[in-house]
Amino acid sequence: MENKKRDAIAILGCGVVGSATARILTQDIDFLKTRTNLNFFLKYIIDVNFAYAKKLNLSDSLFTDNLDAVLVDPEVLVVVELVGGTTFAKEAAIKILNAGKNLVTANKALLAKYGTELFSIARKNNVSISFEASCGGGIPIVRAIYDGLLANKQDALYGILNGTCNYILTEMCSNGVSYENALKEAQEKGLAEADPTLDVSGMDSAHKLAILSSIAFGMQIDTGSIAVSGIDNLDIFDINSGKELGYIIKLIAMARLVDGKLSLKVAPSFISKEHPLAWVAGSFNAISIYSHTLGHSMYYGRGAGGSPTASAVAADIINVFLGTSERFFSLPIWPDKTKPASLLPQGEEKGRYYLRINAKDQPGVLSKIASVFADYEISISSVIQKEMPEESTKSHVPIVIITYAAKEENMHKAITKIDTFDIVKEKTVCINIMDEHEEIFNV
């Protein structure tokens, strides 16, 4: 086996990203060889459904449904796993690694859930796992962390990591479209799945946050330890109210060190129009990292879609053939080499909040609410009682409150208390306000 040429690539799973990768590895192969001075070729496309790939007019000899047969081919150096999910994908990944093949994957759920186990299987077999495409689509953010920023202690990471959510929120915020209609639009444009739960619930962002934080902070991250809220309960009323106050809504995945402990959260957040992430619109992604030597740096690009994601897959494939996977073998930043994160208990972090309390329009309401805030040491920065449109049949009015920085736990207790009042007619809406992170140089 050692004497054989190992210049072949197999793609497992040929959907949108798989077929885009196949396209690059066939249509652009001459360009790739010239640009890299390497010799490699696509030998197999493994799937049971070749609908996407067949559009590429590829040779039929590429297609197979037999993963096991591919894995015994000594020519194959890299297998690209693009099936998604965590059941068959996990089985397949373990087989690939145990067969001595290097794994390239875009599967965030798989790595977020089984990363530690898979990395350690890879290491036993002396092969690498590359996963640039798992976070931020084609943005070279995984590389930025394990290479360009390696001499930095990271202080915080903030990401817009889900293109579906960012598309929906951009439509809601810029064009006043309701959540339901924005979701429908996204589905029509192929930017959202028929079942969009994984995206809109924030779980997809949480998977990506777990992966990026694990290497940025050098800690094992359990996705279950991330406080996750999605965008599916957002009301256009609040988005418009926030906008009037100068805020834009984004689904932000954030990891911050607070007194040496990691705080992890995915939440719809109001950010100022001047915030560096505010301009990231539509299905684009962006990641801001705050580092002790570099300060703030940011990485922006297409976070999804076949062609952009395939760009990252191809970069990982090239890396394996260049033999530059030393980082995988020597750096102690991968999840099987690190220890579980020391986490800030949920509720401990301080932040500002936007609240909408739906109260009866009668005297004394505001003082009753304000006294609860006082009890929980929450200072109010501003209050706006919105006039209801005349046609409204509701007997209660929305009171919008912006707080100063308050402990999250206290905020939740205050809301729970307020929501027990008779005068309060609907569950209080609470949205994070995320101020720009401060650059701290350790000079």
Next chain:
Amino acid sequence: MENKKRDAIAILGCGVVGSATARILTQDIDFLKTRTNLNFFLKYIIDVNFAYAKKLNLSDSLFTDNLDAVLVDPEVLVVVELVGGTTFAKEAAIKILNAGKNLVTANKALLAKYGTELFSIARKNNVSISFEASCGGGIPIVRAIYDGLLANKQDALYGILNGTCNYILTEMCSNGVSYENALKEAQEKGLAEADPTLDVSGMDSAHKLAILSSIAFGMQIDTGSIAVSGIDNLDIFDINSGKELGYIIKLIAMARLVDGKLSLKVAPSFISKEHPLAWVAGSFNAISIYSHTLGHSMYYGRGAGGSPTASAVAADIINVFLGTSERFFSLPIWPDKTKPASLLPQGEEKGRYYLRINAKDQPGVLSKIASVFADYEISISSVIQKEMPEESTKSHVPIVIITYAAKEENMHKAITKIDTFDIVKEKTVCINIMDEHEEIFNV
């Protein structure tokens, strides 16, 4: 020599970046070793003036003024050149490479001028040159091009590559400060040199553009082939006029493929407030790249300053110790491996323009000017004749014209013609309007 440990680093030139690098390699050394699993140490700081470094309370044994003695020390694997300039720095770089030491440098002028020669000397000696810090300070943009984006054909690159200029232009555009006062502010804040010529003339941006384009497009770039204009002739009047029309002024370094030929330019440019580079303020840098597979991606961060630049220097040093410089030896994208760029002749490119013509306030002026535009096939998109303030003693009025896309050469000819008219009292001001580049996916 082969049996000796080669774990030592020498820094040549200990100014702002040199001392920040020394700080990282001493104060943060335990963190760096833990994060990288490597063993290396700072052995020498070579300079004749140790004013900066002495502030760090380093051991006196580090300091030397004898480069030649350092170069015969077999322990030294990497020498970091941070002296700047192209005379002594060139001599030193050649000595370093010929001594079999890997070179890490932040010197854009050196690489832009002598890159091809230095790369070929490095290759003869089987050592590498790393230069992340030469472009965009700490932003890992060089890596993005030679690694994360490697599977892409690049279509265009647009950069805000000089922090001094961006600081001055931000002050002028956001706060209405005059050029002279903004420059003075920048000097007081340590963001501009006492002699700011290299920065404000656009030459520093041109050096960086030459380096980034050479690897992005895989072509040798002669800095002399870049059309360069600086910011030192900008008038606050035009910046304010542009602002009223919805434009922000930035010094943009751009490289674009037009019909397979490379167009290179550094010029103050008006961009729309919605443009992805419009929010890049103060001394920050950003680089937008348009690629055939990934589409638009962007990299943002601190483009200058000791600590941010040292972040990039340290990443390059780590790379050498990790042995991941294969890319240097195998990829055919470095200037000694590529051919001279096939350039679009200057003047051939099309663009939109902002013009200010200073004409006598008398009948028939506009028709005379408009007829020149017609002769050169330049269509006018809008004309604004500005009222002069009452206290103005000038007998002429500024006519601001926005054109549709026109050939640059024709634009210059038209202006030359117009400026010969008696009715035109000052040289016509002409500023590029740079529209957002279109993403073209080669799918």
